Amino acid sequence: MLRSLHSIPGLLAALLVMLLAISGATLALNPALEHLQAPPATTAVSVAQLAGRVAGQLSGVEQIRRTPSGTLIVYHRENGQTLASSVDPRTGAVLAPYTPSAFTRWVKELHRSLFLDTPGQVVSALGALALLLLSASGAVLLARRAGGWGKLLRPLRGNFSQRWHAEVGRLTILGLLLSALSGLYLSAGTLGLIADDGQSPPALPAPISVGPALPVANLSALQGVELKDLRELVYPAPDNPQDLYSLHTRSGEGYVDPASGALLAFQPEGAMQQLSGFIYQLHTGEGLWWLGLLLGASALGVPLMSLTGLWLWWRRRRDAVAIDDNSPADAADCVILVGSESNSTWGFARTLQQALVSAGRKVHSAPMNQLRAGYPKARHLLILTSTHGDGDAPASASAFLARLQQQPLAPDLKYAVLGFGDRQFPRFCGFAEQVQNALAAGTAQCLLPLETIHCQSPQEFQRWGQALGHALGLPLDLQHQAHALPRHEWQLVESVAYGDQVQAPTRILRFKAADGRERDLPEFQAGDLVGIQPPGTTRPRFYSLASSSADGVLEICVRKHPGGLCSGFLHELQAGARITGFIQPNPQFRPAQGAQPVILIGAGTGIGPLAGFIRGNRARQPMHLYWGGRHPASDFLYEPELKGYLADRRLTALRAAFSQVQERGYVQDRLLADALALRRLVEKGAQVLVCGSREMAKGVMLALDEVLAPLNLSVLTLKAQGRYREDVY
Template structure:
């Protein structure tokens, strides 16, 4: 509901909101430009003194006006024409003609009414209302994504494309809320929706005193008025003997008798007038030039958010839930329920449905919010769900748990839950875990243990499909097609073999661009992923990069798995052979810049990106590597390089563990043995990066929780602080 509330006004009013924002940002420059041109503020100068100084320079004065930025403008007649001039408050001397920008007037009219008078004011008010709805709902969605209002300022997780819309929104949300609220108030006043309290204009003044008119510099009321409080002084009409000075200051307005100098019929500003003036300042920045600039910058975020918001909406529509040949609930023997925030999970649901249908099953797919208690012929319930924010339900599953309590599943319906998420979040697949527990508590039978997929890995999805196929007695091969990025060709230049003696054949493979004449070499960093397409397939396999573009090679570390299509292909490559692949950025798995220590933990081929981080550590940031292998004589990956990094201090310390030696040990054992040193590093602000298998990562998490317990910390705490990151497969 909230996401719909956020999306619908944006789609309907995107162009209008962008127009108002761009014109508002343009107008926000005017107060700052006027402030730069305005003379220094006049200290302890009265309106009478200014009037006397100006009278010595000009004749035929009709009006003196002080703009909110402090510019003094004198309107005077010369040769039968009314002119406007900027003057120096200290001397009364003319500085330059005052010519308001025609472009600024045009933009202001566009911003206020779109040149459509009353109907235009109504449209502008609707635009401000849409902005308010977008800003308010966006703020709530931001808080949900961050895990609460208290975490709103913490770094957002996810790829840059996932964060771009939210990052801009977080920087501009307060300014947009202020602009929208103040704009709505001003629109309501323009349209007469806010009642005037009747205290605006002073009553009709009495006749002027008898006697000759005094010079303006001699009038007591003007002598008592400070120039910095002046808004406007209108001179009497020389052709009307009974006319008075009209004085308007910050405190109110009234008349000044030109004969006696007395202040007549003064009317103080009402509370409503003061409120309206303050809101006008907040909205325009007039008199608060710095605020105008801030609001202008915030307004420039609107086109960016509109375009990225439209792109996100289009992507959700592109990945929408439409599934061909969807069986009805009454006919289906298998039900797939999907929980998705951005609809990307539906792509996996389609792949699963197509594979089950090809195996002869009748499948019904629906959002989790459409859970029913009666599926007459269904024997299995398969739930694929993402997690939104810090363990929250995604949009299409927001009502699932409540519906499950109201209508429990049939006792003979077996279920399986597959979670999709990102391990950088403290509560990785937290909602999937809630669903699994709720189904178990309801008495439903479990078909498969809950599994979680990191960053929509096609390989992990395929492995889960194989387990599901075994449980169902069906041959399931879930070949999910990801959206491949532009491919490049690389040529193998070096292959270093390890692990053959311990039945763990591993290769460090280094590639260069296939075109020696300078084919485009894509940007990448150690820790990014390369998707490689084995011959005859369209499904990429992803490997973590152990190099950056600056190293001049594309380097990966690959262990050969029994029956592994891609790993077998890569191990058989001869020098000079070519591969096709693409780069997938992984910015969340990189060492943070700075002087804080970095703790690198891995096992097996998980050392690849960790070695790349160490190679790129030219600033000698403290880096401590914990790594586990099988035997130092066979599969001590990167041993020569690591010794060199220790010598030149790019690597601070190396703690290796081997499982097939007399004093066998694992990387978790090294962590527990170094508990005191690790606690000291964490107290210094250390960041932890873990790369390797899921089983290894679970063991590392348990060991570090034990290490951190005396500090009243845990791995989840470090994750919440952005100090614990994983690349786990």
């Protein structure tokens, strides 16, 4: 509900709010510019002193006005014409003719009424109301994202595209709330919705003194008023001896007798007038030039947030997924419930549904908030949910836990929960954990333990699908692509053969852009994935990249599998042959930058991206490689390169294990043998990156749990800290 409240006014009023914000930011510059141009008085100056100085410089003075920013404007007659001049308070001398800015007047009219008089004032008031709703709902959403009001000032987590809108909002939210509230109040006053305190200007009294007028500098009433309190002093008409000075100050207004200098009929400002003046000052920054700059800077955040907000809305609309072959809830034997904040989780749900339908299952997919009291024919419930903010439910799952408590699942229903999140957040997949715990407290049966996916990794999703398929007795291959990625053509320039003697034929393949120009390579990093679709098939195969585009080549390490369509196709390629494929970013599998050590662990072709990380380690970050192969004489992949990296210190240490030598061993054995050194690296904040087969990764986890036990740590702890990352298959 709150997110809808935040989105709908933004979509409907984006242009109006941006127009008001840009014009408001323009006007907010005026107080600072006036402050810079107005010469300061060196000492306290009274209105009488100023008037006396002006009288020595100008004749025919009719009015002295002081702007809130300190500019002094004198209106005087000269040669039958009324002129306006800005003057120096220290001498009364004319600084320059005063001409109000036509541009400023135009912007004010645009900001206040859109040049439409009263109807325009109503529209501007609605714009201020929309800004207030956006600011208030945005503040609550921002607090939720940060994990509470007390954490608003802490660094926001997530990638740049996730943080951009929130970062701008956090910097501008207070200024926007102040502008919206004060603008609404002023609009209400202009439209007569707020009554003042009923005060009218003081009645003009008859002069109580008779005699010649005193010099203006000798008027006692003006001697008692400091210049900084002056708003306006209107002189008596020269042809009317009964006329009086009209004085308006910050505290009120009244009249000054020109013959006696006495203050007459002074009327202090009422409470409502003072409040209105204060709110006007807060809204415009007039008299508080520094506040004007802050408000202007906040207002400039509105176009940025409007554009990023519209982009986020469009992205949610773009990611909205239509589920095909969606069986009715009463007829489905498998139910998928989805919790999503931005609709991206729905894409994974569609991939899962398509695979299950292809396997002969009848599937019903719905938001988690549409949990039903019963599913007559369902045997399995699969829940895919993201986490919003600091462990909160996403938009489509906000009512799920309450509904589950009211209508528990049937005892014969088996469930599995898959969480999506980002390990940068302290409560990574926190809502998925809440759902798992709530389901475990009921009578339904657990089909699979809770699994989590970091940064929407297609590889982790595919591995979960394999485990799910095994549990269901179905062949599931969940190859998910969020969007169609641009395809490229590459030409093979080098193929290095390994492993033929040990029946593990492996090739290191290097490709360049088909036209031979390095600059035409797409952007990619070592550890990203290349999708290659072999001839005669419809599904791409993914390979981890052992190079970055800065290396000038696209490099992969491929072992030929018996009956493997893609690996067989790649192994048969000759120099000059061309392939097509696409790059799929894999940012979660990448060494963190900094001085902390990196422990690289792999086996077989899993060395590919690890070698790419080492090649790109130009900062000489400590990197320790543990790798397992079959025989050093046949399949010691990247051996020449690794020796060169050791020599130039891009690689700190290499520990290789081979399973077909006399002293046979596996990479897990090397880890256990180096337990003490590994513990020291972990204590220094080391990050662990593992690449290779799933079975190898399981063995590595068991070995590292044994290594880390004396430190009261485990692989799960390192995963929660974002210090253990895998790319396994």
